[in-house]
Amino acid sequence: MARKSLSFPAIFPALLAYSFSLILFCRPIVGAHDYHDALRKSILFFEGQRSGKLPPDHRVKWRRDSALHDGSTAGVDLTGGYYDAGDNVKFGFPMAFTTTLLAWSIIDFGRNMGPELKNAVKAVKWSTDYLLKATAKPGVVYVQVGDAYSDHSCWERPEDMDTLRTVYKIDTSHPGSDVAGETAAALAASSIVFRSRDPAYSRLLLNRAVRVFNFADKHRGAYSSSLHSAVCPFYCDVNGYQDELLWAAAWLHKASRKRVYREYIVKNEVVLRAGDTINEFGWDNKHAGINVLISKEVLMGKAEYFESFKQNADGFICSLLPGISHPQVQYSPGGLIFKAGGSNMQHVTSLSFLLLSYSNYLSHANKVVPCDERSASPALLKQLAKRQVDYILGDNPLGMSYMVGYGGRFPQRIHHRASSLPSVVAHPPRIGCKAGSRYYFSPNPNPNLLVGAVVGGPNVSDAFPDSRPYFQESEPTTYINAPLVGLLAFFSAHL
Numbered sequence: 001m002a003r004k005s006l007s008f009p010a011i012f013p014a015l016l017a018y019s020f021s022l023i024l025f026c027r028p029i030v031g032a033h034d035y036h037d038a039l040r041k042s043i044l045f046f047e048g049q050r051s052g053k054l055p056p057d058h059r060v061k062w063r064r065d066s067a068l069h070d071g072s073t074a075g076v077d078l079t080g081g082y083y084d085a086g087d088n089v090k091f092g093f094p095m096a097f098t099t100t101l102l103a104w105s106i107i108d109f110g111r112n113m114g115p116e117l118k119n120a121v122k123a124v125k126w127s128t129d130y131l132l133k134a135t136a137k138p139g140v141v142y143v144q145v146g147d148a149y150s151d152h153s154c155w156e157r158p159e160d161m162d163t164l165r166t167v168y169k170i171d172t173s174h175p176g177s178d179v180a181g182e183t184a185a186a187l188a189a190s191s192i193v194f195r196s197r198d199p200a201y202s203r204l205l206l207n208r209a210v211r212v213f214n215f216a217d218k219h220r221g222a223y224s225s226s227l228h229s230a231v232c233p234f235y236c237d238v239n240g241y242q243d244e245l246l247w248a249a250a251w252l253h254k255a256s257r258k259r260v261y262r263e264y265i266v267k268n269e270v271v272l273r274a275g276d277t278i279n280e281f282g283w284d285n286k287h288a289g290i291n292v293l294i295s296k297e298v299l300m301g302k303a304e305y306f307e308s309f310k311q312n313a314d315g316f317i318c319s320l321l322p323g324i325s326h327p328q329v330q331y332s333p334g335g336l337i338f339k340a341g342g343s344n345m346q347h348v349t350s351l352s353f354l355l356l357s358y359s360n361y362l363s364h365a366n367k368v369v370p371c372d373e374r375s376a377s378p379a380l381l382k383q384l385a386k387r388q389v390d391y392i393l394g395d396n397p398l399g400m401s402y403m404v405g406y407g408g409r410f411p412q413r414i415h416h417r418a419s420s421l422p423s424v425v426a427h428p429p430r431i432g433c434k435a436g437s438r439y440y441f442s443p444n445p446n447p448n449l450l451v452g453a454v455v456g457g458p459n460v461s462d463a464f465p466d467s468r469p470y471f472q473e474s475e476p477t478t479y480i481n482a483p484l485v486g487l488l489a490f491f492s493a494h495l
Contacts, residue, residue, distance in 0.1 A: 032495070033389075033390060033393045033394070033395075033491075035389075035488050035491040035492035035495070036114065036116075036488075036492040037406065038393055038403060038406050038488050038492075039113065039116055039485065039488035039489055039492050040116050040119075040452075041403060041405055041406055041451050041452035042403065042452045042454070042481050042484050042485050042488055043116055043119045043120050043123055043452065043485060044059060044060070044119070044451050044452045045404075045450065045451065045452030045453045045454075045476070045481050046082065046102075046123040046126070046452075046478065046481070047059055047060045047063075047123075048060045048063060048418070048419075048450045048451070048452075048453070049082045049083050049084075049478055050063065050080075050082060050083075050126060051066055051067045051070070051079070051080060051081050051082060051083055051088075051090060051158065052065065052066070052067060052068065052070070052079040052080035052081065052130075053065050053068060053079065053080075060450075060451075061425070062418075062423035062424075062425055062426075062448045063158075063159075063418060063423075064159045064423075064424045064425075065159070066088075066157075066158035066159045066161065067079065067088070067090075067145070067158060067161060067165065069165070070090070070145045070165055070167075071133075071142070071145065071167055073165065073166070073167055074142070074167040074169070076133070076136070076137070076142065076167070077133055078090075078130070078133055078134060078142055078145050078167065079130075079133075080126065080129055080130040080133065081095055081126070081127060081130030081131075081134075081145075082095055082098065082126070082127060082130075082478050083158065084098075084235075084477060084478055084479075085416075085475050085476060085477040085478070086414065086415045086416035086417055086419075086471070086475045086476065087148075087151050087152060087417065088146060088151050088156075088158045088161055088163070088417060089144065089145070089146035089147075089148050089151050089234075090130075090144065090145040090146060091143075091144055091148075091231075091234065091235050092131075092134060092141070092142070092143035092144055092179055092183065093143065093178065093179045093182060093223070093231070093235045093237070093283060093284075094235055094283040094477070094478065094479050095127060095130070095131075095478065096131065096179065096182040096183045096185070096186040097182055097186070097282070097283040097479055097482075098127065098283075098478040098479045098481075098482045099124060099127040099128060099131065099186035099189070099190060099482075100182065100185045100186045100189045100190075100251070101350070101353070101479065101482035101483045101486075102120065102123055102124050102127070102482045102485060103124055103186070103189035103190045103192065103193050104189055104293075104353075104357075104483075104486065105120065105353070105482065105483065105485040105486030105489065106120050106121065106124065106193050106486075107189070107192055107193065108357055108360065108486060109485075109486040109487075109489040109490050110193075110489070112489040112490050112492060112493035112494075113489045113492075114492075114493075116489075120485060121193060121194075121197065124190050124193055125190075125194075127186070127190075128186070128187065128190045128205060131183055131186060131187060132187075132204070132205070132208060134183070135183060135187075135208055135211070135212050138211065138215075139171055139172050139215060140169050140170070140171045141169060141170050141171075141176065141179065141180050141183060141212065141215070142167060142168070142169045143168055143169060143170055143176060143179045143223060143227070143231075144166075144167075144168040144227070144230060144231065145165055145166075145167055145168075146163065146164070146165055146166065147163065147164035147165075147166045147230070148230070148231075148234050150163040150164040150166075151163045151164075153433070154433035154434070154436065155417055155420075155421070155433070155434075155436035155437050155439065155440045156417060156421070156431055156432065156433055156435075156436045157417060157418055157421050157423075157424065157431060157436075158417065158418055159418075159424050160430045160431055160432070162432075162433065163433070166230075168227050168230050168231070170223050170226055170227070171219075172215075172219050174221075174226035174227070175216075175219040175220060175221030175222075175223070175226060176216075176221065176222065176223025176226055176227070176241075177216040177217070177219070177220045177221055177222070177223075177241035177244060177245055178222055178223055178224075178237040178240070178241035178244045179223045179237075179244075180212055180213075180215055180216035180223075180244075181213065181216045181217075181241060181244030181245045181247060181248040182244050182247065182248070182283075182286075183212050184209045184210075184212040184213035184216060184248040184251070184252065185209075185244070185247050185248040185250075185251040185252075185286075186209075187205045187206070187208050187209035187212065188205070188206060188209035188213075188248065188251035188252045188254070188255040188256075189251045189254075189255065190205050191203070191205035191206035191209065191255050192254065192255050206252075206255055206256060209248075209251075209252060209255070210252065210256075213245075213248045213249070213252060216241075216244070216245060216248065217245055220241065220245075221241065222237050222240065222241050223237060223241075224236040224237045224238075235283065235284075237284055238284060239280075239284045239285040240273075242271075242272040242273055243272065243273070243274075243276075243285060243286040243287050243290065244286060245268070245272055246265060246268060246269070246272045246274055246286070246290050247286040247289065247290050249261045249264045249265050249268075250265060250290055250293050250294050251293075253265065254293070262303075262305075265294065265306070266305055266306075269308065269309075273287075274287065274290060274291065274308075274309065274312065275287075275308070275312050279316050279319040279320065279328060279329060279351075280328075281347075281350045281351060281354055282346055282347065282350050282479070283346075283479050287312075288313075288316045288351070288354055289350075289354060290309070291309045291310070291312040291313040291316060292313045292316070292354045292357055292358050292361075294306050294309040294310075294313075295309050295310040295313040295358070295361060296361045298310040299361045299362065299364070299365035299367060300361075300364070300365065301365075313358060314369050314370060314371075316354070317355070317358060317369045317371070317376060317381065318369065318371035318372075318376070320337070320351060320355065320384070321371060321376060321384075322384075328340070330460060332458070332459075332460050332461065332462045333397070333461065333462055334391065334396045334397040334458075334462040335387055335391060335396075336348060336388065336391050336396065336457070336458065336462065337351055337352070337388060338459075338460045342456060342471075342472035343456035343457075343472055343475065343477060343480065344456060344457050344458075344459075344472075345392065345402065345454055345455065345456055345457040345480045346456075346477060346479055346480050348388050348391075348392065348457065349388075349392075349454070349480055349481070349482075349483045349484045349487065350479075350483045351388075352384070352385040352388040352389065352483070352487055353385075353483035353484075353486055353487055355381045355382075355384055355385040356381070356382060356385040356486070356487055356490055357486075358381060359378040359379075359381035359382045359385070360378070362377075362378040362381070363378040369381070385487060386491060389484070389487050389488065389491060392454060392457075392484070393406060393407065394406075394407045394409070396458070396462060397462045398458070398462065398464060400464065402454055402455055402457050402458075402464075403452060403453070403454050404449060404450050404451060404452065404453040404454075404455070404476070405449050405450075405451035405452060405453075406452075411455050411464075411466050411474060412445035412446060412466055413443075413444075413445060413446060413466050413467055413468050413474065414446060414450065414453060414455055414468070414474050414475065414476060415455075415468045415469075415470070415471040415474040415475035416446070416450055416453070416475065416476060417436070418448065418450070419446045419447075419448045419449070419450040419453075420439050420440065420442075420446045420447070420448075420468060421436055421439050421447075421448075422439075422447055423447065423448050426447065440468055440469075441468075441469075450476065452481065453476035453481070454476055454480045454481055454484060455473065455474050455475060455476050455480075456471070456472050456473045456474065456475055456476075456477075456480075457473060458473065459473065
């Protein structure tokens with residue numbers, strides 16, 4: 001039977017068509033969204049997460065310099081980079097993933113960013129400058145600054161930090177192929193961003209990516225085994241390091257076009273389990289991203305030897321379709337993608353980014369996704385991705401934007417130390433570790449708007465407690481925003 005491209009509601013059985021109609025159309029109407037405004041704010045958020053010495057053009061005026069001695073206990077300079085979320089620790093694994101996704105957003109959708117492109121590029125460079133410091137010593141990657149237990153026992157501004165700034169590293173005796181692989185991917189992807197903007201910097205990034213990847217591949221192991229007490233349960237790699245090695249190789253292949261990386265991918269596809277958990281994508285699991293990224297070459301007719309990755313990517317797409325989705329993927333009554341675990345918006349933005357990217361690759365190749373006896377068109381994938389973005393911006397049962405500073409109603413009590421405590425500008429005296437607790441438990445709105453921050457979001461029933469102690473729902477993270485930057489860029493240019 002010949003497969004037909006889906007054009008809603010077309011050929012789907014009644015139940016499946018009904019599921020699509022619920023997801024795509026049954027929602028509060030709040031008017032057209034200003035995607036460019038949301039894009040601007042989603043990028044501005046990263047400036048609120050900066051650590052280190054802030055530059056003169058810093059736009060988040062209530063933040064000040066912080067953590068200016070990071071790395072000194074180990075005799076290295078590890079200032080800069082990003083705080084991952086609402087705490088004051090610099091976790092290398094999610095920071096590297098954030099960087100990779102910011103770079104991918106620019107690579108695929110930078111042409112749609114308009115004047116915000118320069119700010120997106122700055123956001124990448126703030127991170128790559130730090131990653132270059134963290135990988136400056138051959139055979140070593142500094143993967144975390146700050147004792148998470150010490151930090152999490154306090155509620156204080158980054159400018160006031162007196163918690164332990166312990167430095168953690170991986171090396172040849174204590175491997176971490178997961179975090180090193182993601183760091184290599186971030187450096188390689190970012191080298192593409194700077195290829196024409198700053199060729200010398202681009203070469204530096206690519207050469208460092210090669211070195212870090214070789215280290216990750218030669219000295220295999222999980223960093224959560226080497227540094228378990230420091231990184232678990234915060235950013236413990238439960239998925240294994242194999243996917244990061246393939247992910248890094250895929251980005252090195254894209255950045256360098258060297259045959260050695262193509263051969264590595266083909267040789268290690270089965271060994272490193274490219275076909276595992278294909279409907280997962282985030283800081284810990286790169287499988288869906290690997291398959292979508294590599295499939296672009298297949299769809300361009302340039303890489304038949306990667307055909308199995310396209311089959312995996314097609315399977316990933318089918319696993320997300322409402323009505324036939326995978327048991328691990330649910331949709332809330334209001335139409336939001338929901339996966340078990342905390343900070344659900346990280347899944348919403350990362351999976352939606354892949355839906356949109358793959359739809360573009362399919363469109364250029366004039367292809368559709370086969371799902372059993374049905375097929376889904378690129379237009380449908382864009383609809384599904386747009387539906388998720390619109391939910392975040394306010395098209396949901398609560399009529400609430402989950403991006404701080406966007407729309408008339410948004411979270412006021414986000415789980416974020418710097419946002420919830422009086423700024424240094426407003427309250428110059430130091431606020432100590434436990435003195436901040438009264439602000440943590442206060443029912444009052446945060447005094448500082450962290451504009452552009454997207455929080456963890458509502459539960460599977462579309463309910464949202466706007467309260468700091470509910471950190472899984474109310475805490476923003478850099479890796480929620482990074483893929484959203486690409487999504488908002490596209491929809492700002494394709495209304």
